[in-house]
Amino acid sequence: EAGVAQSPRYKIIEKRQSVAFxxxxxSGHATLYWYQQILGQGPKLLIQFQNNxxxxxxxxxxxxxxxxxxxxxxxxxxxxxxKLEDSAVYLCASSFQGAGYTFGSGTRLTVV
Amino acid sequence: xxxxxxxxxxxxxxxxxxxxxxxxxxxxxxVHWYRQKHGEAPVFLMILLKxxxxxxxxxxxxxFNEKKQQSSLYLTASQLSYSGTYFCGTDPGPSSNTGxxxxxxxxxxxxxx
Numbered sequence: 001e002a003g004v005a006q007s008p009r010y011k012i013i014e015k016r017q018s019v020a021f022x023x024x025x026x027s028g029h030a031t032l033y034w035y036q037q038i039l040g041q042g043p044k045l046l047i048q049f050q051n052n053x054x055x056x057x058x059x060x061x062x063x064x065x066x067x068x069x070x071x072x073x074x075x076x077x078x079x080x081x082x083k084l085e086d087s088a089v090y091l092c093a094s095s096f097q098g099a100g101y102t103f104g105s106g107t108r109l110t111v112v
Numbered sequence: 113x114x115x116x117x118x119x120x121x122x123x124x125x126x127x128x129x130x131x132x133x134x135x136x137x138x139x140x141x142x143v144h145w146y147r148q149k150h151g152e153a154p155v156f157l158m159i160l161l162k163x164x165x166x167x168x169x170x171x172x173x174x175x176f177n178e179k180k181q182q183s184s185l186y187l188t189a190s191q192l193s194y195s196g197t198y199f200c201g202t203d204p205g206p207s208s209n210t211g212x213x214x215x216x217x218x219x220x221x222x223x224x225x
Contacts, residue, residue, distance in 0.1 A: 031211050042114070042199050042215030043154065056212055091153060098209035100144055100156030101201075 002026065004104035006092050012110045018080035021107045024073070025094030031055075033101065034067055034077050035091040043091055049075065082111045113138050115202045117216035124190050124223050132219045134200030135182040141205025143176050143183040144213055149196040157185075162205070190223045197221070 005024040013019050025032050030051050035043035046065065048055040051072035060067065064083070069075040079086055089108050093101040115136045122130055134143060142161045146154035158169070160176035160183060168174065171188045187194055197220045201213035 033212075035215075040218075042201075042217050045212060045214070048212055050211075056210075095211060098142075098211055100159050101146075101154075101213070102156065103153035105153050 004092055004094055004102050006090075006104035006107055008107055009105065010108050010110075012112060013082055015084055015111050016081040018078065019082055019109065020076055020078045021090050021092075021109075023075045023077070023092030023104060025075075025092070026096075026102055029094035029096050029102070030072070031095045032069055032075050033093045033095075034075070035093065037089045037091055037106070039088070046077070079109075082109075084111050087111045113204075114214055115200055115216040117198075117200060117219045119219060120217070121220040122222070124221065126192060126223055126225055127189050128223075130187045130190060130221060132185040132187075132198050132200075132221070133182060134184070134202070134216055135180075136202050138181065138204055140176075140178060140181055140202050141209055142203040143174075144201040144203075145174055145183075145185050146199045146201065146215075147194075147196045148199065148218075154199060187221070190221075192223050192225065195221060195223045 032049045034046040037043045046060045047057045047067045049069040052069050067077045089106040091106045092104045095101050115134050118133045144159045145157040148154040162178040174185045176183045197218045199215045201215045
């Protein structure tokens with residue numbers, strides 16, 4: 001079974017620039033998550049999708065972050081404009097009917 | 113409300129045992145445990161549902177006490193491959209699985225030869 005695919009693996013941008021991350025979950029996994037993991041901390045949920053609908057985006061800074069999951073398969077997370085404090089690893093995960101998460105390798109974002 | 117893990121870090125020799133605790137101030141529906149090695153994604157270990165169950169595979173097991181709102185991960189006869197950061201993730205429910213996890217701050221485990 002193929003895992004959760006994410007790209008790019010690394011990204012360095014200047015503050016106030018925009019950036020987008022892509023995620024393709026495991027086939028058949030209806031639930032997709034984006035988490036932000038700052039160095040030395042646990043992952044923090046940004047947004048949860050069920051198929052192509054948003055279940056929870058209460059922790060998403062909506063003034064600068066946006067996410068979509070068109071057609072209920074792959075998903076894109078965007079930051080515009082980026083701030084220094086957005087430097088983190090962005091993890092995408094998927095799950096099937098409440099089972100354990102499968103995480104992607106993540107995108108390490110550095111904002112300079 | 114983020115669950116609290118203890119200890120923050122532990123160093124073991126191969127073959128020794130360790131216990132990692134995860135406590136929540138809120139009632140929980142389920143608890144997940146993950147291990148993350150440096151520079152890699154977290155890997156799912158196990159899930160425990162409310163009902164006070166215990167689970168385990170190989171030499172890693174866990175318990176969930178819903179009354180105390182806490183879970184413990186037990187690593188016995190540790191191996192070098194057990195090194196990494198362990199996270200508990202809690203699903204607040206309360207009555208059903210939301211699928212949403214709130215992760216603790218992590219416990220770093222280092223196993224030395």
